[in-house]
Structure formats: structure tokens, C-alpha cells
Amino acid sequence: MITLPVIDWTIVAQLLVVFGGATVLLLLDLAIPAGRKQVTAYLALLVVLGAAAVGVMHAGVSGATFGGTLRLDPFRTAVGLVCLAAAALSILLAVTFLGRHQIERGEFAVLVLFGVGGMLLLVQAADLVVMFLSLALLSITLYVLAGFALPEPRSEEAALKYLLTGAFATGFLVFGIALIYGATGSTTLATIAAAGPGLTGEYRLYAAAGLLLLVVGLGYKASLVPFHMWTPDVYDGAPTPVAAFMSVASKAAVLAALTHVLLVGFGELRALWAPILAVVAAATLLVGNIGALVQQNVKRMLAYSSIGQAGFLLFGPIAASDRGIDALVFYLAGYTAANLAAFAVLIALEARGETEWSMARLSGLWQRSPGLTLALALALLSLAGVPPTAGFIAKFAMLDAVWQAGYPALVVLGVVTSAIAAAYYLRVLLRAAGPAETDAPPMFGDWPLRLGMALAALAIVVLGLAPGWLLSFS
Amino acid sequence: MSDLRWVIWLIPTLPLLGAVATLLLARGERAAGMIATAAAGLSFVATLVAVWVLQTMPAEAARIESVAWTWIDVASFRVSFGLLFDRLTAVMALLITGVGSLIHVYSLGYMRGDSRPERFFAYLNLFVAAMLLLVMADNLVLLFLGWEGVGLCSFLLIGHYFDRRSVPPGIVPAEAATKAFVVNRIGDAAFLLAIMLIFSRLGSVSFLPNATLGTPGYLERAAELAFVDVQLGPLGSIGVLTAIGLLMLIGVCGKSAQLPLSTWLPDAMAGPTPVSALIHAATMVTAGVYLIVRNHGVFSAAPTAASWVVGVGAVTALLAALSAATQFDLKRVLAYSTISQLGYMVAAVGMGAYAAGMFHLLTHGLFKALLFLAAGALIHALHDVQDMRRMGGLRQHLPFTFRVYLVGALALAGIFPLAGFWSKDEIIAHAWFTAQNPAIALILIASAAVTAFYMGRQVALIFYGQPREAHAAAHDPHGSMRWPLVVLAVGAAIGGVLNLPGVHWLSSWLEPTLAEPEAVYSVGKAVMAVIVTAIAVGGGYLGWWLYARVVDGNIVPGKTDPALYYLGDIWRGAELGWGLDWLYDRAIVRPYRQCSAFLGRVVDGEALDGLLVGGTGRTFVALARGVRAVQSGHARRGLAVFLLGVVVLLAALLAMTMR
């Protein structure tokens, strides 16, 4: 007799909605005629909103299920909602983009749903195997999404590079999990944590090495240095809504997972991993912010910028405190809003057949569309950390957490790189406010795009002015 | 009727709103002038109402206090944004709003055709608001806010003609404005130190106990510190109250143009004449005197500081009067005269004759404003001629101007029965009889003689003798420039009635606030008054006679005063303000400018901008190019870097675990 384990449905409800919706939609898509694929997108949006609703409904739930491998708590719920918000906004941004660029295939929405499902699973995982599974799901959907614009060569190349690096990293990831399993005898975080104090000698070494490889495997997805080389190419080549989605959602999920692994599973080894992560964060900050300085391609610049932001995000796990967790959630929310707003502006200005997204296309934007410029300004200012946007509060909270944790050098580096970052963010704004250098490129202002942009911009402002409710929930 | 106590808030707020409204809304000189003058006039009405409310209150508690909010609240340092309207404040406020309104009206006519009327009227209103805040503040910090405010407005207004390279007699308006501000700053710094000292020793900066803040007042408790010393390390020690008094004195020297910080006032004549009348005769410069009177508790308990005050005031009175006698620019005479009369007031309050000092402040406000406005009428009539060597014999052409000017001159010289006689002689009498200080009294009497002399000289040079230049279109002022002169002339004539000996309206009005014993009148004082008046009449006649009759023919535009031949270098020295300007220029201004130029060019331009800022930028861009070069686009390169990273991190981890 097989006894089914007891499943706490309130915990898996959100996942069920997403995966169930995705599967149903995949089948429904067969029935939708070729010219009306937008319907799939709107249905996917409904699924996402439904999942978000479920998440909010179960917001106070805390517990584990599936033998302790899946867990829910306020942090996980919050990050899950951020991922869902990112997915919803990305669908809104992509709905008309796909049609314009003649890549309107129903699979887009389905892939996004599976992707976000993978993210939710990753966030809620409390077991390394589940993490691996969800990471693989999330990665593969993103590989396909990156190459969605095929047969365009740039998109294909982006997808291929993404896949190669991803597969490579997966190798390290599983090696690490294997080592951890060998050292502690389990892959569940709680059990690993319990076994932690008892590890001595070479078992400790295996566990530490395994942890490092695990971090490598996760960190590459978050664009940490030196695993970041795919980021500029993939963001540049992938279709812009996909780049937007990737830049925010996968980072959010991965960082949440990283936080759990480090803080819950391996809090014992903190003296080992904290300095190494500090060095990685420092390198990420430097490479990301300095690399963006000479970029003429806006999408690449945003890619490097997101590498820099990843460095800041890593401060959360490094700080290893409640403050750090709060700051991490807030930063993710603010960063999601800002990046999506910035990419939305790019989408509004992108016509079919453009290869390089050069900065000159943004010049003179102020005269042509003050609304777009305002959104762009809010986004870039938030990324730079200028008050009263969300980014400022986020950076401040992060720096405060890291300072309290005793890493003054990181704080200084964070501030210095923010200053460097301001250079390239503001340069874009200056170009936008200056005279137009090219003939006016087309501007697309259909309502889903506008709605998405407006929501993102609004979030930047609201979070910047009233951060309290999001900053203190842990 | 205590219901009207809120009126005191209208008094400074109305001109402030007027300033804002003029700046933002007014277009054109008519609108600007109307708004500003209305604001000033309404403020005067509000003051009258407030005075009326005040006078219904019993003498001991004759004050209106009102706190709007707590401005600063840090540890034990609490400062309120509140107003104190007591009898002393009332006197000052009446002068400021009354004379201020008259000058606003006068400006409507005088500033016709100006290129920036909105700014002028707005700043004028702003000045009145700041000055009112100064006299109505209920604590030193708020007073300082007004103090700085009037300094700022003075700067703005002196520099009203900033686009002119030079203004007679050869002053650059922008430089004069800067000079006024900088010299004032020195005084302000000392004043600020005094405030800090008061707070640190007495625990509060509010004049009176403040219920809203819960702070005690410091004025009544100042005497507690009478024997407490401040240790200055190797420099010995000094009494706290003496230190406070001296620091305040420096502040007063800056604001009220006493020696050695008096050099800015003659140059401040580069501003429009109404500005000279309002700021540099009637109000701003009297802020210093008000400060000392308000802090009489400190000064009466610090005799050393008080004696310094008297000394500075008396010496300034004499030296400035001598300088006034040598000037050939119409307004500079009046400027030096103001410095000299301020010296009288400062000496008076230094000796403890607070009511006499305030009396002179009021009368001086009236007749000096009259003189300046009449001088403005002159300048207007002669189309911007200010050099007295180009005037002469204008008695027939400008009879009205002549008459009002004469009233002002006689009042200033202290001729019976005009206002100046009463106030000046009160001070001299106090010096001789009450303070028992014959040296000071003699200095003051000498100054009175010189004062009369230079006024006689001025009247002679302008209105008597041969017309040295033909002024065809010269005519008396009319319209809005005319009747403020009439009002002020009446005030200068009968102003003595404010504090007649025996009746003493002003002294008894101020007595509850100042706690000063009433002056007693004796025969000795009457004799003294007669003697001083005789000296003044003599001096005045001498001045007039010399310049209207004796040297009349020798006065040529461009040539120096004939008296130079007789008095030589003394005359030269007096004319140049006793060398203070020269000293400041050589010792301070030039080295400072050279240092600034060096720092600007070398340190800022080359080092900071070039090396640091530019260099940092270039370094980072180079690094960025490096990062970009690594990103060659080869898929496998990315993988290789990845592997390298893993190896390095693993090695680091191994090293850490091995330890």
C-alpha cells in the first residue's frame, strides 16, 4: 500500500493555479486561430493575477509540505508576489510587441507562465532537489524565450549562449548538491542545518565546497561576477520584453533561493561563505557599474546595470539579518518596477528590424513624448538611487543592513559604485532631454504597454514615498 | 481688548506678503509701487492698533507675547518663532512703519523711470518686514534672523544700480553693496558669539520667560553672572557679562556703523536715495542701538563693557562729524552725519540713558529721513548731480526744498526749539550731570559744534552764494515726493514734544520696560542747554558764513575744498574717513583677493578639476573599455571566465578552511 503523504493545499495553491493554468492554456492555444494569439496573452495575465490573488489570500500562511521540501512564509510570499508582478507587467509589455515583430506565437504566454511557475517553486523550495528542478524549469523556459524571435540571428545567438552557460552552470550546481548530500546525508535545508554543527574535518570541507558550487550554480543566474559574461549578450539579443522579464524575475527568485540556502541551510558556515560572497559582491558592483560607462547600446547598458544591481542585491544575504531580508525584498520590488519601466520605454520606441539599440534613438525624447521621458527618468533615477524614488530607499536600506552587519568596506564600495552608476544613468537622461540626433523613430503607445509602464512608474514613486509598509514585514 | 492681540502678527507679515506679491505679481512700476506702499501703510495701521491695545494694558505687564511655533528644539536649546510687543518695541515699530510708509510714498515719485521697480519695491518691503521681525522678536536667535535679513536687504538695495559702473562720487554700486555686507558680517560673527555665550551661561536665548517652550528668560537673570569669569587660557580671564557686552558692541559697530566698522556706510550712498533714507538713517542702523537697549540688563551689570560702548560712541561721534565737514558729496555728508549721530545714541545707551538714546533715535529718524529725502529731491531736480561744488544759490530756484532742508538742518544741529535740540541736549546733560563724566560730555559738545558747522557749510554750499552751474530745469518736487517731506518736516520741528523735560512722555512710556530712573531737571541742566545751543548756533553760523560768504568764489567743481590749504593733512584725513578704508584695503582686501585668485586658478582649476575630477573620469572610462574588451562575444570565453572564477573561489575556500 502506498500511503500518500499529507499535502497542505494552502501552501501549494498558488503553484497549482500557475501550473494548472499554464497547462490548460497550452492546450487552449491549439484552439486559438493564428491571428488572435493575443487572447492567450490576456488569459495568461488572468492566470497570473489569479495566482497573485491566491498568494495575497494566503499571505499569512506559514508552513511546510511535501515532506518539508516546500515551504511558505512571509518572505517567500513577498518575493513570489514580486515575481508574479514582473510576469504580469512583462506580459502587458509584450502583448503588442510580439505582433509588431511578427513573432506572435501563443507559446510566449505559456512559456512565461511556466517560467514564473518555476520561479515560484524556486522561491518556495526548502530542499535542494526541488531547487534544482525549479531552476532547471525556469532556465529552460528562459532559454526558449530568449530565442523567441527566431529566425533572427541575434535572438538565436542569445538563446544559444544562454543555454551553453546555463548548462555549464547546472553541472556545477548539481555537483555541489551532490557534495552537500554526501557530507550531510540529506538535501533538505532543515536537515542540513541540523547536521551543520556536527560536521568535522573533511565532511565540513565537502559541505563548504558543495555550498560554493551551489552558489556558483545559482549565482550565474543572478549575473554575479565572474559568471556574468552571458548577461550583456543575452539581454542584447533577446526580444526586449523577454529581457525585461529575465532581468527582474529570475534575479528575484534566485536571490530568494540563495538567501534560504545560505541563511537557513548553512548559517553555521557563515564565517566561510560571508567573506567570499563579499568579494563576489564587490567584484559584481565594480564590473557592472564600470562596464556600463562606455556602452552606446542601451540594452547592453541596462544589462551591465542589472549586473551592478545584482551586486547590491547580494548585500541582503551577506547582511544575514532581518534588516537585510527586509531590504532585499524592498530592493527587489523597487528594482523590478524600475527596470520594467525602463524596458517599457525601450519597447515603446522599438520598431521591427532594428538591430542595435543605440543611445541616439533616445535623444530628443523630451520633445517627442514627455510621458515616456518621465517614465524613463523615474526608472533611471530609481536605479541610480536618487530620492524620492524607491531605489533610494532600497539602496539606503541595503547599505544600512550591511553596515550593521559589519562590512564598512562594502558600504563604501556601494556608495562609490552608485556614484559611478549615476554617470551613465544620467547621461541617458541628458540625451533624452537634449536635441534629437536621428529622425524620429516610431513610437508605439497601445494601451497594454501604457498600462504596464504607468503601473511600473507608479510603483517607483509610491514605494519611494511610502516605503514603510514593505520595509518591515519580517 | 485682548481679542486684537493677534494684530501684532500682521505687522511684519503684511510687508512680507507685500514683498512676495510684488515680486511675483506686479508688472510695471505702478503696480509694484502700489502693492508695496499699501503693504507698508497697512502695516503702519496695524502698528497703531497694536499700540492702542498695548496702552490699554497695565504698565507692569504692558506687553503682548505670542508664539507661533517652536522653531528649534534640540536638547536644551529651544528657540521659538514668537513675537514680543512691549513698549520699547512699539516705539521702534511706529518709527519703522511710519517713516517706512512715508518713504514708500516718496519712492513712488522718485523711482519713476527706473528699470527694475518691482525688485526695488519688493526689497523695500522685505526690508521693512525683516526690520520689524528684528524689533519684535522675542528671542535673540529670531532677532538675529531679522538682523541678517536687514543686512541682506541692505545689500540688495545698495546694489540696485548694479549695472552701473560707477555712481557719484566714484563708487561702484556692486562693490559698495559687497562692502556693506562683508563689514556687517564681522559684526554679525561677534554677535553670534555673544548669543552662544548667553545661551551657554544663562541657558536660554529668550528675552523673557517663555511659557510655550518652558524656557526661562535670560534678561532678568543676567545680573547673576556679574562676578563670573570666562577663562581664556593664556590670555587671562574676562568677566562673562563683559565678554558678552563687548561682543555685542562689535555687532553694534557693524550694524550701526561705529568705528572701526563704519566704512561701509558712506559707500552705501551708492544706492537710491530712498534706500539711504530708510535703511541708512532711520531704521537698520538703529538696530544696534535697539539691541543695546533691549539688553540693558546685561549692560547695566557689566560696567566695563558699558564704558567701552560709551567710549566708542563718543569717539565715533566726533571723528565722523569731522569727516562730515570735509565732504563735497551731498549724500556723503549726510552719511557721516548719520554715523556721528549714531555715536550719540550709542554713547547715550552706554551711559544708561536709555530713554534719552531712544528719544534721539526717534528724532534722528525723523530729521535724517527728512534730510535724505530732501537731498533726493535735490538730486532729482538737478538731474543726478550730487557734487555740492556744482550747486550754489539754489535758494531761489527751489524754495520748497530749501525750506524743508533748512528745517532738517536746524533740527540736526540741535537748535532750539526743533526736535534735535531736545534729544541731543538730554544726552549731553546726562553725560555731564548723571554720569558725571566731563570728558565724554566735552567730546559730545565738540561734536555738536562740528555738527552745526558742517550743516551750515552744506546749506551754504547748496543754497547760498553764486550759482556755480546753470540748472535750468530745476524745480521743486511735486506729488508723491512732496508731502512726505512736509510730514517729516513737521515731525522734525515739533518732535521735541515727545519727551519734553518735566513732561517726559516717552520716558514714562518706556519706564516699565527699561527701569530707568527719571531724569530730574535742575537749573544746571538748563544752563548747560543754553551753552550748548549757543555753541551750536555759533558753529552753524561760522560754517554758513565761511562757505556762503568767504570762500564762495573759490569753490570750483573738481577742485578740493579751500579749507584744505589751511588745515592741510588733517582735512585730507578727515575727508578720507581717517584712513580706515585705506588700511582695510591694504591689510585685508588685497591679500584676500590674491589668495582667492590663486586658489581659484591653481587649486580649483588645475588640481581639482583637471587632475581629480577629470582624472577620475578618464580612469573609469579606461577601465570600462577594458571590461568591454573582455566581452568579446565568444561563447567559450564566457565559459572559460566562468571556470576561472570557480577555481579561484574554490581555492580561496580551501585556503580558508585549511587555516
Place this chain on the structure above:
Amino acid sequence: MSMIDAVPLSWVLTLAAILFCIGLFGVIVRRSLIGVLFGVELMLNAVNINLIAFWRYLEPNLVAGQVFALFIITIAAAEAAVGLAMVIAVYRTRRTIVADDMRNLQG
């Protein structure tokens, strides 16, 4: 004698490590995309050996190790499928499967 006594764990782990490194080498050095994918497969399967070894030697009672190895096989297959599909797509447009020839995106 069972395998566990005959072959020490460290030998198995070393074998797995060697395979992993061979796979690593393959990924970095091979010019053809298919070769790179082979290398990845080798890496993943080396890890599988590791897992099974750990399971068998250390925790034979729990099935976590076996299950995980099964998962890895599945995911490796999925990735390989997607990867090969991409290689085909690239070949259709560029007629090459040499990794270095894809350099449109750089800098």
C-alpha cells in the same frame, strides 16, 4: 565481498571527478556546438556517479540519492533537447555549428 568493501568511496569519487573534468575540458575546448553539449552531458553524468556513490556508501536506506540522479537524467535530457533544437535553428540560418562563428553580440 560486497562492492562497498572492495572499492573505497574515494576511488569512485575520483572517477567521477575525472569524468567531470573531462566534460569540463570538452565544454571549454571543443569548437563545435555539439561537442560542447557532449561535454555538458558528461559533466552531468559524472555528478550522477557521485550521487549514486554517496547514496550507496553513506545512506543506502533513503532513496533521496537515487531520486535525485533520476531527476538529473531527466533535466539533462530536456536541456539537451532544447540545446539541439537551437543548434538546428542556428544551422538553418548560418550554416555553421562552430561556436566561435556566432559573434554578432559582443562588447
